[in-house]
Amino acid sequence: MDFDIRDLLKAMLLCLLIMIGWQYLQQKTRPPAPPDQQPQGPAAPKTPTPSTAAPMVTDEPQQKEIITQPGADWQVRMVAPGEDIVLGDRNQPAGYKSQITINASMAAVERVLLSEYKYKVNDEQTGYPLLESCLDENNRPLGSFQLGRLKLKNRIEVFDLSRGCWQLTRNKQTDATGEQTVAFTAVIEDGQKQPVLQIVKTYRYGQENGGYDLDFDVHLVNMTRRFLELESLEFWGPMGLMREGPRTDRRDVVAGYQVAEGEIDIKRVNLRTLEKDPQKAPIEKPKVGAIKWFGISNKYFAAVVRPYTPNGNQMVDYISDNQVRGRALSIKPGKTGQKLRSTLTVLSRLVREDPIKPSDRAEFNFKIFLGPISTKIFRQHYAGLHYEALLAGRSCAICTFQWLTALVLKLMDGIYAGVRNYGVAIIILVLLMRLLLHPITKKSQMNMMRMQKLQPQMEELRKKYGNNKQELSKRTMELYKEQGMAGNFLLGCLPMILQLPIWVALFTAVDGNVEIRHHGLFPASWHWLTDLAAPDRLIPFSWFGVEEPIEIPLLSGFMGGIDAFNLLPILLTVAMFLQTKFTTQPQMAQANPQVAQQQKMMMYMMPAMMLIFFYAAPSGLNLYIMASTFGGLIEQKFIRKHIKAEQEKAAEVKVAATGKVSDRLGPKKKKPKPQKKFFS
Incomplete structure (x- = not known):
């Protein structure tokens, strides 16, 4: 509740x-005498000690890992950063529901503006800031749908894909339906500078599902003649959600688990809980059921990630441990000089059981909802996905x-x-x-x-x-x-x-x-x-x-x-x-x-x-x-x-009916009796 x-x-x-x-x-x-009472006012809540964003909590014990350095066997190829790319348009006449800015260095979403809504009621221009760029514990920028550390089995290196390695390989293209596509590629190479693994990130945005969905794909392409096995790939979900309303902060990390046919069990952790107790970052998962979607939400809006397979809508198995984690962050200050503001994000790790064959690829596909928490929209475009569960707990x-x-x-x-x-x-x-x-x-x-x-x-x-x-x-x-x-x-x-x-x-x-x-x-x-x-x-x-x-x-x-x-x-x-x-x-x-x-x-x-x-x-x-x-x-x-x-009228009628006017009016007066006027 x-x-x-x-x-x-x-x-x-x-x-x-x-x-x-x-x-x-x-x-x-x-009335009885009031009992002795000792009213007890509510205790003042303990103010949490301000702190920076909590480090990511993992299930595995911390181990010393060898990070790739120049000259090592395998390393990430670094490239010069390109210019940011914008998908959609915040202006409603353009027909897009969002304006999505992609940072070229991170190949991640830096900002999402919803074209149908304003942040404040008296804003002149539409464009509600749904997602914003954030900062990690080292004050480095983070973006939504950013890839982090990649680990291969039987390799000691940990490859950092967060920034500086992405090259624009498919510039923004718009087809006849208005769908826009952009792709970025990062390369892991061996000691001879030969490509070993190619990581391709593709964003597609158009009018699908009313214009509220952003398609996001990650492909790992094996460039060698031997099998490669993925151990884990860190995936940052949506981040930078704003607070709505002064009464309570309703920003939550949410996860929907399909526990039975047509039944969703939603789990959530509030931002304040993450700030006070980072150990609660792993979202509690039910004993049965697979994760259907996950994301972040506030009082009115949500960004929800739904993994899927291209050949159907069956449940996927590439979310590690069938679990996601919440994390408190700070929103990156803008050019106007505003202070750091707290926010949250959701993280997961992508895994693959089967090895990647030579010249083959592993695919991770996501549909990302970016929009309002609206029962009308969910019923019209997302029937069967149970996004209405985002409203759970808001009524008794x-x-x-x-x-x-x-x-x-x-x-x-x-x-x-x-x-x-x-x-x-x-x-x-x-x-x-x-x-x-x-x-x-x-x-x-x-x-x-x-x-x-x-x-x-x-x-x-x-x-x-x-x-x-x-x-x-x-x-x-x-x-x-x-x-x-x-x-x-x-x-x-x-x-x-x-x-x-x-x-x-x-x-x-x-x-x-x-x-x-x-x-x-x-x-x-x-x-x-x-x-x-x-x-x-x-x-x-x-x-x-x-x-x-x-x-x-x-x-x-x-x-x-x-x-x-x-x-x-x-x-x-x-x-x-x-x-x-x-x-x-x-x-x-x-x-x-x-x-x-x-x-x-x-x-x-x-x-x-x-x-x-x-x-x-x-x-x-x-x-x-x-x-x-x-x-x-x-x-x-x-x-x-x-x-x-009515009571006065009834009294007059009663007096006239009894005929004992003198008993009620006292001695006779010279003036006519008012009761006679009533019957005249």
Whole structure:
């Protein structure tokens, strides 16, 4: 379960318990003395010691290996670096979903920009930086899909293919369908400068699978007249993913294992875990099943590597130990002088059981998904690959009811199709829910007003049986039964109880939904409520040079990091304060000072908790709760006014029916009786 979901559920359950306790307290004849409590706030999380990227963890014990040096028997042929190559285009009219920059020296992807998305909502040009170049522990540049150390069986050399050895052997070519291809070649040669092993890396990018796939092939060509056996080839996966959202860092290394036909078991390790405990770098693998795909993901986007065989879609066996590893890295600083930023990558080792025959080759083929985490895209282009499992852990099926989340999404999408604004769609959704819950809300208000009328009788019971709690409780229940109110003390908070699943379902529907990302109530030029999937960020702290979210001791565990002044949670808090104040029972407070003190504490504690839990929540959720709360206040006012008018009308009818007007109105007055006007 995602940490944001856990925090939200804690807030919902805590608010629910407080509301139930409050309602019970107001109905209880004599509130018990509060038990001695020793509240324990959450311990401040230990700040991990900053460190550089952790070294790669391997399963084998560390052994001293002889690294190839000039003059050794076999070595990698070094070449002069060429110019970088760009595949695709970030400009949407070109028709490509990505712009992929390949570093010629590393023959690796240096940067990927997604042409359909922006990094910030007010960016003028599209191009979301999905992947970036990183730095290793020696501050050397790294790129996505880079090859590292190659080891052959029966050879003592370890060949470094990371950089400086790649020559462009097939310049960028574009066919009639728009597919672009580029190839690089590295050569391992013997002591006589004769080629022994040729390593060919080929990138192909076009419109396959909607334009989200990058094809990547590695061929090892045996240039000798004898068999060659590959022991391992280090393969760096995608890297450089950016953080999305200040509340929690959802950057994960993910791996999907096919444990049965049509069933995927997804394993993941978070970046923070990798930074704190590098020993957890190997991704836990299930007891059965083969690896289907692996990669990295954040809140909205993913880069997923899927190994395959050209002659079919069967599972491959060239991922060593059927396992991948995560690793924390630093993103390479750009030209603007920004500081190093933490990120992650995934590594694997390629192996081959069969030897490579003379003049033959070993093939390793991959399809790499570069794009948004979108159920629509996955179902349309990747049916059967179970990429939807990337969404696992982002919702609580037990507490949110996935069908309810799907229903909320369909309602929002349906309303959005008509109004073309998700903010307006959320407000309309509030009105619909208020209409559906109106009968229950009205009954709740009627019950509350009846309880207020019972306060004089309950006060008499307190005075008479105050020293006998058991008898007092018995007499109180008898009074409730006489008035037809037995068991109704929860009715006052029933509307909120029914709203809780809607809140959590809406949170699940909005938070992490790339379809709603950068959709706001107002246009981007307004700089407020421009992204309903993120906090409203009225005043970003970046305006004052603060780039990283601020962590508040004790509170950050509930509200996450703060990177802006958010106005909407404050408005929500005001609405909750007014609702709490409006629903208190002054008669009971006047009769019992202890209840008055507890009501006063509730009036301030409940809104304060809402502010803490929802400060960094998606603005779409806060907009819904705020609009629903203010709408509830208006609704309660009209309901109470209507109930009061009906009660006055019923009293007039009762007086007229009994004919004993003098008993209720006192001595006759010269003015005509108002009851006669009622029947005239």
